[in-house]
Amino acid sequence: MRVLVVGAGPAGSLTATLLARGGHTVVLIDRSTFPRDKACGDVIGPLALSVLEQVGVRLPGDAHRIGSMWLGFEGDEMLMPARPGLGHRGYGLTIRRKDFDDILYRMAISEGAESRVGVVGAVERRGSRLRAHLDGVDEEFDVVVGADGANSAVARAMGMVDLDRVLLGFALRRHVSGSTLTDRVDLLLEGREMVTPGYGWVFDQGSDQLNLGIGVGVGAQRARAKGARELLDRYEQDLVDRNIITTVGTHQEMGGWLKMGLVGTRVAAEGVYLVGDAAGLVNPLQGEGIAAALTSASLCATVIDRWGANGDVAYRRAIDQHFRKFLTTGYTIQRVALEHPKATRVAMQSLVRLGRRSERLASGWGIFWNDLTAYSGRQPGARAARLALGLGQGVTNLTPARPSWRD
Numbered sequence: 001m002r003v004l005v006v007g008a009g010p011a012g013s014l015t016a017t018l019l020a021r022g023g024h025t026v027v028l029i030d031r032s033t034f035p036r037d038k039a040c041g042d043v044i045g046p047l048a049l050s051v052l053e054q055v056g057v058r059l060p061g062d063a064h065r066i067g068s069m070w071l072g073f074e075g076d077e078m079l080m081p082a083r084p085g086l087g088h089r090g091y092g093l094t095i096r097r098k099d100f101d102d103i104l105y106r107m108a109i110s111e112g113a114e115s116r117v118g119v120v121g122a123v124e125r126r127g128s129r130l131r132a133h134l135d136g137v138d139e140e141f142d143v144v145v146g147a148d149g150a151n152s153a154v155a156r157a158m159g160m161v162d163l164d165r166v167l168l169g170f171a172l173r174r175h176v177s178g179s180t181l182t183d184r185v186d187l188l189l190e191g192r193e194m195v196t197p198g199y200g201w202v203f204d205q206g207s208d209q210l211n212l213g214i215g216v217g218v219g220a221q222r223a224r225a226k227g228a229r230e231l232l233d234r235y236e237q238d239l240v241d242r243n244i245i246t247t248v249g250t251h252q253e254m255g256g257w258l259k260m261g262l263v264g265t266r267v268a269a270e271g272v273y274l275v276g277d278a279a280g281l282v283n284p285l286q287g288e289g290i291a292a293a294l295t296s297a298s299l300c301a302t303v304i305d306r307w308g309a310n311g312d313v314a315y316r317r318a319i320d321q322h323f324r325k326f327l328t329t330g331y332t333i334q335r336v337a338l339e340h341p342k343a344t345r346v347a348m349q350s351l352v353r354l355g356r357r358s359e360r361l362a363s364g365w366g367i368f369w370n371d372l373t374a375y376s377g378r379q380p381g382a383r384a385a386r387l388a389l390g391l392g393q394g395v396t397n398l399t400p401a402r403p404s405w406r407d
Contacts, residue, residue, distance in 0.1 A: 001025065001308055004132055004141040005113070006120045006154050008034065011276025011293035012147030013104035014055065016113040018301035026113040027141070028105075029134065033117055035102035039171050039256035041201055042211045044100060045092040046082075047291035051298070057103060063093040064206040070184035071355070071365070073348045077184075078355030080366030094205045096175075120148070123157040125270045128309075143309050144272045145300060150259035152278035158269055163220065165264030166280065167331055169198075169287055170225035172232050172255040173213030178247035180204050180239075185286070187348050188214065188231065197337035197344055199286065200235040202245055210245065212236055215258070215287045217334050228255070260284040261331030267319050271309030275300050281323060284330035292323065 001024045005016045008030035016028040043066055044052070044059065052059070067082040067090055084090040109115050121133035129140045146154030150168070155161040185201045198216030205211055214232045218224035239245045259265065260282040267279045275281075276293030283289065299318045303311035337344040355362040 001142045001304070002140075003027070003143045003145065003304065004029065004120075004130075004139075005145045005147055006030075006132075007147035007149060007152075007276075007278070008032075008105050008108070008115075009038070009101055009147060009149065009276065009293070010104055010290055011278075011297045012145065013101070013108040014294055014297035015145050015147060015275055015301050016108040017055070017104070017111045018298065019304060020108065020111040020113045022301070022305050024305070026108075027116060027139075028108055028113040029116040029118055029120060030105075031117070031119050034105045035098045037096070037098040037252070037254060038101065039173050039213075039254040040097045041171075041173065041203060041213060041287075042094050042096050042100075042205060043092050043203055043288075044095060045288060045291055046089050048294055049089060049092065051291065051294040055107075055294075057107065059093055059095055059100070059103070062206065063095050064204050065091045066094060066183050066203060067091040069366070070182055071187070071352060071362075072184065073187040073352045076349065076352040076356065078352050078362045080355075081359065081363050082366065083363070094203050094211065096205070120153055121157075123154055123272065130271055130309075142271070143304050145304075146272060146274045146278045147276055147297075149277045150257040150282075152274065154272060155265065155274055155278055158272050160266040160269055160272070160274060162264040166220055166259055167217070167261045167263055167284060167334060168220060168222065169215055169217050169258035169260055169282070169284075170222075170228055170255065171213060171215040171258060171287055172228045172253065173211060174232070174236075174253045175205075175251040176210040176212050176236075176245075176247050177208060177249050177251065178210050178245055179208055180210055180245045182244075184244070186235070187352075188216075188235065197334065197341070198231075200232070202239060208248075210247070212239075212245070217260075217284070217338055219335070219338050220264075222257075258282050258287050258289070260287070260327075261334065262319070262323060262327045263331050266316075268312040268315040270312070273300050273304065273311075273315055279319065281319075281327070284327065284334040295322065 003019055003024050003026050005012045005028045008028050016026045020026045069080050070077050071080050082090045118135035123132045130144050131138050131140050146152050180202050183203050185199050188198045188200050200214045203211045259280045261284040262280045265280040267274045275296040277289055281292035281296050303315045
């Protein structure tokens with residue numbers, strides 16, 4: 001089977017890796033040459049680490065561990081304790097996306113995926129095949145995988161996204177020379193030109209380097225992200241004034257859009273599958289999407305290997321069973337916060353104040369915030385782990401039996 005994977009981020013590279021291991025002909029195309037950077041908090045969380053371990057990916061041994069974090073809002077703060085759980089460790093790792101994505105990209109190439117640099121234009125169904133326009137040349141494929149992010153050209157070309165319904169976020173981060181007392185996040189509500197729910201973060205990357213950033217929810221209105229840089233400036237200055245961080249200088253600033261909560265996106269249609277950010281598989285509470293990207297890649301590769309272009313229903317069911325309940329809850333919370341900022345402020349204040357007095361509440365919020373609950377309500381990471389068990393033997397061995405969501 002000939003498969004086109006559009007986008008070589010974590011979701012695209014892992015999908016390409018698994019399909020190439022299974023003997024399929026895979027073309028992996030990205031508009032950028034690797035290594036390339038991406039706006040991100042640069043944290044690989046516990047569930048993502050579980051999937052990577054099964055795939056056989058080893059991250060740098062000197063990567064900084066992130067465990068318990070402080071959560072603050074308007075002067076109050078609580079500690080969100082991190083503990084090992086079923087299917088995951090009690091910590092994540094910080095590694096720059098430039099390095100992390102390159103590791104997965106090189107893995108896909110080493111497994112036999114054909115690497116190309118270019119832009120994908122139109123994608124359309126032609127009989128039993130899909131025709132994609134790659135840098136001025138039309139080529140035919142059996143299956144196309146859209147792993148091209150929140151602004152997915154594949155999703156738009158195939159009419160798989162409703163731009164009026166999607167829940168967007170905008171993230172802006174800086175790599176800063178300096179040090180911090182602790183890894184932390186702070187809930188934020190407003191800047192001078194914006195009133196929207198969001199949060200700021202500062203994560204230690206080791207070697208006197210920090211990742212400092214903010215993420216804001218904007219619904220379907222991109223204009224609501226105006227003022228994000230001013231909000232980040234104020235957040236950084238506040239951390240300096242409170243002696244939480246010391247800074248020497250900013251190396252690089254980068255922003256990017258997020259599509260969150262799965263809403264407004266059809267994840268499969270006519271032999272075209274969406275994974276990761278392109279499918280809206282991003283946590284609406286805090287913008288984390290790497291674990292979901294890797295898990296959706298495993299699901300997608302399994303479906304393609306078994307059903308080819310005819311697995312639309314199977315893939316949609318798999319995504320629904322694994323993600324929808326969790327992401328719909330996060331989507332609802334985000335929508336309420338967007339529409340009722342005053343009530344959101346009261347709720348944030350109550351959460352943090354109660355969390356200061358109740359370790360159980362603080363721990364519970366930390367579990368939900370950090371995706372340590374299973375998306376499907378089952379054992380955390382269990383499905384992803386099962387899917388990865390047979391990676392060394394090819395995609396057809398990823399699960400011991402056909403899944404219950406088969407059409």
